[in-house]
Amino acid sequence: MAKSKPSTLRRRQVLVTGAGGFIGSHLVDRLVDEGASVRAFLRYTSRSDIGCLGLSPIEVRSSVELVFGDLRDEDAVSEAMRGVEVVFHLGALIAIPYSYLHPREVAETNVMGTLNVLMAARRHQPARLLHTSTSEVYGTARRVPIDEDHPLQGQSPYSASKIGADKLVESFVRSFELPAVTVRPFNTYGPRQSARAVIPTIISQALWRSEIELGDVTPTRDFTYVTDVVDGFVRAAQADGVVGETLNLGSDHEISIGDLASLIIQLVGRDVQVRTDPERLRPPASEVRRLRADTRRAAATLGGRPQTSLEAGLTRTIEWMREHPNLFEPERYGI
Secondary structure: OOOOOOOOOOOOEEEEEOOOOHHHHHHHHHHHHHOOEEEEEEEOOOOOOOHHHHHOOHHHHOOOEEEEEOOOOHHHHHHHHOOOOEEEEOOOOOOHHHHHHOHHHHHHHHHHHHHHHHHHHHHHOOOEEEEEOOHHHHOOOOOOOEOOOOOOOOOOHHHHHHHHHHHHHHHHHHHHOOOEEEEEEOEEEOOOOOOOOHHHHHHHHHHHOOEEEEOOOOOEEOEEEHHHHHHHHHHHHHOOOOOOOEEEEOOOOOEEHHHHHHHHHHHHOOOOEEEEOHHHOOOOOOOOOEOOEOOHHHHHHHOOOOOOOHHHHHHHHHHHHHHOHHHOOOOOOOO
16 A cells, blocks of 8 residues: 555554564554654563564664553553553464464453453543454455455454454444444565464475475465555554444455465575475364455545555565574474
8 A cells, every 4th residue: 555644643652562563563663654652562571572573673663662561461451551542453362273272362362452452442542443353253255355244253263362352342332432443454474474474484495495385275365565554554543434444454366375385486486396284284164265355445445555566575575584594494383
């Protein structure tokens, strides 16, 4: 999407939960560029790890207020929101394979963590709360492209937790007139993404291994470059007439995982074979077979469309990963 101007975020106090994540760190970069005063809520570790924010430019990191805590701690969330005018809620546990192993932790973080954000928003009354959903809440497409009225299907503990979070946001809009809008990104990719996700998994193996191990290569996904997704977030935080809405953020194109791997191999320029690793297969009824976004509502209400083609975005991501080999372990299957 083309950059939204003029910005209404300049000099406004903004909170980003999940600021140390892949999308969150890129959003922080953009918000600093917009002139916002950014408070980054980060999950505490004994190393004070700031996650992907450590990969942001130094001028971004030096201008951001870091607040450590846990979304499951109501007091920590409320204190982080004090004095804030706009909230971007991205914090979540997002790995689907991890949700098979630890569904309780995923549910507590994603559902109760979101409830804590909503309760804090009622207390501190920001002008806008932007909640991050996921295309996984739709499950396998019953119709294509998938519009925002498509049925929700909990095909993994992760997707079920996000459905619960989305419905809590909807309930607070209807019950308490909370000024919230939900954005629903489809598959986001780009620099800084971990090998937990499929594109960096394929790229890292294509760059540094003799073969690529994947799960099922027949499902299709709708991939959008991270800066285009971030632009949708920023537009949704400023647009009129979107409170209570849910907006898909995607490209309105789909590609199978097998074809994606072939394209990446071509761009990397190495002769690498693809094989199926049974460990990477989802349970059959949990696998989402097809995703393709209907983006007409977002285009009509937010303006603009993604500007980065899949080939251009993959090329940028490959170049970035070549420059950061120490961040990847292509021999290990990460969940």
